[in-house]
Amino acid sequence: MVFSVGQSYNGFKLVQEKEIKEMNAMGRVFEHEKSGAQLLYIQNDDDNKVFSITFRTPPTDSTGLPHILEHAVLCGSKNFPAKDPFVELAKGSLNTFLNAMTFSDKTMYPIASRNDKDFLNLMHVYLDAVFYPNIYNEKKILMQEGWHYELENVEDEITYKGVVYNEMKGAFSSPEQVLFRKMQESLFPDTTYKYDSGGDPEVIPELTQEDFVNFHSKLYHPSNSYIYLYGDGDIMEHLKFINEAYLKDFDRIEVDSKIDLQPPYKEPKTSVVEYSISDNEDEKNKTFLSLNFVVGKSTNPELHLAFDILTYLLLETPAAPLKKALLEADLGKDVFGSYDHSIFQPVLSVVVKNANEEDQEKFEKLVFNTLKELTDKGIDKKLIEAAVNIYEFKLREGDYGRYPRGLIYCMKSMESWLYDADPMLHLAYEEVLAKIKTALTTDYFEKLIKEHLLNNQHRSVLMVKPKKGLAHEKEVEVKQKLQAYKKQLSKDEINQLVEKTATLKQYQEASNDPKDLEKIPLLSLADIEPKVDKVPLIEKTEEDIPVLLHSMFTNEIAYANLLFDTSAVPQQLIPYVSLLSSVLGKVSTEKYNYEDLSNEINIYTGGIDFNVEAYSLKNDDSQYFPKLIVRSSALVKQMPKLFEILGELIENTKFTEVKRLKEIIREVKSRLEMNILQDGHIVAARRVTSYFSPIGQYKELCIGIDFYKFITELEGNFDDKVQEIQSNLEKAAKIIFNRENLLVSLTIEEKDYKAFQESFVSLMKRIGDKKLEKQQYQFDYSPKNEGLLTSSKVQYVAKAYNFQKLGHQYTGHLQVLKTIISLNYLWNKVRVLGGAYGAMAGFSRNGNLYFTSYRDPNLDKTLKVYDEAYKYLSGFSSTEREMTKFVIGTISKMDAPMTPSMKGQEATAYYISQIAEEDLQRERDQVLSIKPEDIKELSNLIKGVMEQNHFCVLGNEGKIKEKQEIFNNLVDVFN
Template identity: 45%
Template structure:
């Protein structure tokens, strides 16, 4: 329909409407007359519809109240009476995204679905949750999600527990997070950013239930809200629904929430912090140096975009001049950071990892000199254009790893809207980019450097130092604090705590009534398609090479892949194959110096990536197909250039560039350390699986702790190993990059295929053809239960096995069990009662199972919960309606929306894993026909697998050591 400016539609006045050419969309801004609530609409033909409601929630302290409310408001409301409607939706809707997030100054509740009925259901639950939560009825949700004292008997030690409390204990164990937070907290010390909206574990326990409720009353009102509506949506229908069911019940309040501006500093400020390392670790090369500048203003969207590009230009790759200067000066082991524009005063951050405290002055000196040199000499034009083109390609492709496009656009909209700027300014980037490009020869970026980096006194250097035994000291302090608190409690106080804990557990264990369950809106099986999506895919032959082609509308972007069989690599050099994938593109070639090469890639392509992939055989857990894949994407006019760059890198990279290769090793080691600290569940799961199959053992060698230790050894013994290292990289490349060892992948429209086909002769000319000698690998699959210690405050607990080993077969009903376990049994036992931030279960088609917890305060109790799952399944009972919900939840995971590039990847994945459409149809039909008895019968499978007793736990050294009898080996993860 046609909307008119200043007309009112179901209480919403249309303030503005404009065409968003870059998105092929219409943008609208509505204002709700009665409440002053804002609604921003982007209409287009995207069927993956997105809705978000958000509130300005600047924290007044570090108790984490915005974060705890974010967790709590979706745990029951006026209309939706179950204990956790959010979880009910996770297990029973067709959502393509469902979450809630706490930012430094706002809290947002985004959802997405391709199904219109489901979309309305989700919207209804979210709106009722934020405006009418059940948190006012009792304090048990606050206790569960925030924090509470735990005392089972009067004689027991007093403890803290709570989901957010444990989540933030994990966050405060990560030095990367601590370094970033240290800059934010101190650079904007007199604003809400001086507090932690997520919560500092030391302060979370100061939050009272009354303060919690007061915060919700203050900020969760339509007058302090903004809403976002995206996609192929009936806008009038949504406006009417929101007005009639929610906003019309409120009157306008004068809630003028403003984030104050931090007064500029007169000079650079220095602050310090500490993080924990084990008593056996050396403090050398473990300091973080983080220098942050307050930079940019949302009233100038061009400058915001330009600063993002500037960071990439001078710091974000091995050829970036400032990064190169810092690394050449030997300051630290790697450079990280970024341009953070999710806060009112954006932050330009330079983070040095693996440094030493005595390098602070040298860091400041080299940084300043390198920036001044750029200004004096003028920025390299190719470097500037490369970074601009890289950002432009990213904006135009709008493919963000499976996230709904509308959600990404929302983040760009809200960043401007929150700070009183044009909400569409960051989405209308054509003119901004043209202005930036035209300024390259006129000192545009040099002036930015002068304004925000050289002549900007509003900056802060944060030094984060390692301290042996720091975590143990913190734990001891917490115990002493709790002992003092307990000693001051009267018998009545202790009885009250015991009573509250018992009441909380009783609520957690009590099932929702049928009446409560019936309040949750649901879909039926009839709303679910029985069909599967088939992907365009065919094999062709060009120039004697097999081509795997996907005919897809890719908006004139060509997706290229060179796929080499990695089984030509000898077993002892497999990890060099992985290292090769990290090195290529970051060293010089015969034709290009490495800095010129990086610029050429960014100017002419959307990137060139190298990876050692490993495809499983869907029918045999020990069969797998390792492939070394070179991926590139380019506009269809640049296919030739992309292909030539790929071949240049593969055939003439210079493996004698010692310093560059050392830098790659250091950066990858640093990335793995960050992964161990922040994604310990994935690390533990991979380690666990490595004892179960040959494929998983290979994966551990190239992705897991084994590869991390390989990198540590190379760095520690780099000079002694250099000749061997260089020779091995060269040897592996010669074995791999061979025409007779190659398949080619292409995704694009047929007319683009013709351009691609014309570029193929260069492949045959450039790559030599020689006989391939494929290797048979044999890995020892010794069952070893491991405790992997870190200085984290929490654990990641993994247990699993292989059900085919015990004679069971794969069925789609396992996916329904996965939904039941993740969002019912495990959620209740490990998250709700145990206090872990998350828990997950995964069934593989080859028979491997693993369960992992995330930021878990427990260890033994969690393993017992895993073991008890079989008993839960034996007693499992569910109504027909409940079974339908679980089935719908399982189907949702099978039907995740795919971008064109993802469709191409999935088609190739199916090709190598030998998954057929008949297998997919069979699995889907098994999901749809799963019965209560099918689920109950899987109790035997789970019991059998848990008895295999494969355990890996990564986390707190003290807890693992205390339970060392569970493990065959206890060793430091790092």
């Protein structure tokens, strides 16, 4: 269909049309004439369609109002009055993405699906949610999702409870989160950015129902909305639906949601905030120092992309000169940077972690001296070429992992559109990239550094320093505040509070009216493809090495993964396999020093990464295949250079650079600390699995708490252990990099296979060829049942066991059970009633099963919920419609869209685990044919697993010590 600018289409006037060659797409901007809504339609041949509606929502305080509202509007609406349509969609749609996101100044509601009918259904529910939510007639939504006073009995103490309240307690437990949340406050004291849109737990209880609904009525209007559509959908059908179902009922209004600019500082500011550490932790080397610069406006596309590249160049690559200078000065143990361009005035931050308070002046001086030296002497052109090349490769590849490509483009469009500029400003990058490439022959980046960093007074130094027992202090303050509040209440008011708590629980426990559930649109099983997708895999042999070829269109990119078996590594060296994966590519080789090596990788490839993995035999966790994986990508024409670099890394890496090794070990420790605090649910689930599972034990030694303790010991005694570290890395590398261990996984078009063959020969000449003996590892499987102590304000509660050890077998029914347990039982019991931010279950083919919670205020209550899951299942009943929903929701996870590289990795995992196509088809058939009685029969499996009583809790040291009688061991994580 031909469109004309100025013409109207189903109530939408076309105001701009532009081809976006970089995306092979046509972009069209519309304005809804009656309501004033703006709409961007990016049309191309991507079948993973994306819809999003975004509102400009600048906060006026730190009560977390935008964030709580983001949760709340998805708790029922006019046409879909069920209490939680979001969960119903998660259970029963073919979505490839379903979520909502609160940013500093906007709230986004994106969905994605490859099924046309499903896509319209999701759009319908989301539009109804944002325009007609139940928050006006149901105050309990704010109480549940935001905060409320909790008082079950008159004699009890009052507490605060609420999903977002606990989510943000968890967020504020991480010093990195505190740092990044306070950066904006230090730079924008006069604008909306000084407030935390997510919510500060100390301020959240100030939010009232009146402010809550007023915020929605003011800002959630089409005149303040930005609607986005992407993919190969029917543009006229979508415009017609949005107009007729929703927008035609609204008149255009003036909405005051403008984002003001912060006037530039006349002189820099300094701020200091504290974060909590445990009483047993040392305060030394625990301070964060950051230098933060306001860099122009996000509506400048050239500055936007140039500073993305400059941040990488200065602070992220191993050759990054600013990072190198800070590490060599020994100011801290980790250095990282960020460039936040999701706000009107972007911010570049330089961060040193594990420093000390007295280092602040030296830190500032060194940053500015290094930047000045770079401008005076000029930045190494090879470093510039490397940074520009890797960015260009990623832009052209368009591989964003599990995130739909269209969603990333939506976020990019908002970085200009929200501030009244062209929404396609950051989507077309060729012209801007051409300007930036002049840096290869000019002082382009040097000028940027001078103008926006060296001569920029609009900056801040933010120090985040540790304080022992701060979390406990805050808890006592809250407790005293609530005690004082209760004292001033009359008996009637206390009774009313008890009644309110009970009424909220009744509301939360009540089942949805079946008629309300039936209003949520649902596909039928006939809409689902009954056949499993064929996994692309052709077995070949080159140079006597097995090669798995995954032939598909890759846009002239080769994805070459080398999987080295590590089962010949002695047990005491297992953690060194993981350390080796962190060292490779970051230290020098015979041919390149580590900076030149980094540049070579970035100039000639799309990246080379190393990581450890262990694949279980499909039905036995005691038989597993540990691997060190070298993942790489490059343009097909660059394969000879790729394999030359891979050979150099494998054969000639030098482990003799003492200072560099120390820097890497410190960085590994730092990143593990971040991970433990941010992904505690995964950490706890992995830890408890290690109590009984051989593959679980192996993974724990490579990436879990055991590995963190190993790295902590190396870092703390580095000078005494350096020779041992070097020797063990050398030993591990010699054992691993051997022809006998190698399996190659290649994702490429078959026509390009010859180019691989020719390049691969050179690599094989550089790999050892010895006979190796596989090791038999002896692990301790005693039930440790640990409390892992941190200063976190919340818990992560995990319980697990292997159901095959109890005589049960894996079937596809367990994947449907996972959907039911996670999104029905645990959602209601742990999240809705318990106030945790989340809870989930996992079921593996090898028999390992876990339940785990995320940012959970509870501990023993959650364990009790896990233990009683079997009762829920033994009484399970379901209508045909509900079972259809669970099946569709399960299939949507099984059919998640994948990039070529992801398809190759999945096919390889199936090959190693000996999962055949018939296994996948059998699993799918079992999912599609499941009956309620099949779920009921699984209650004994869950009962048996929970009765084994293997559990682990990571979290608040005070809460865990209160219940220490249930634990076998208490472990100080960071001591």
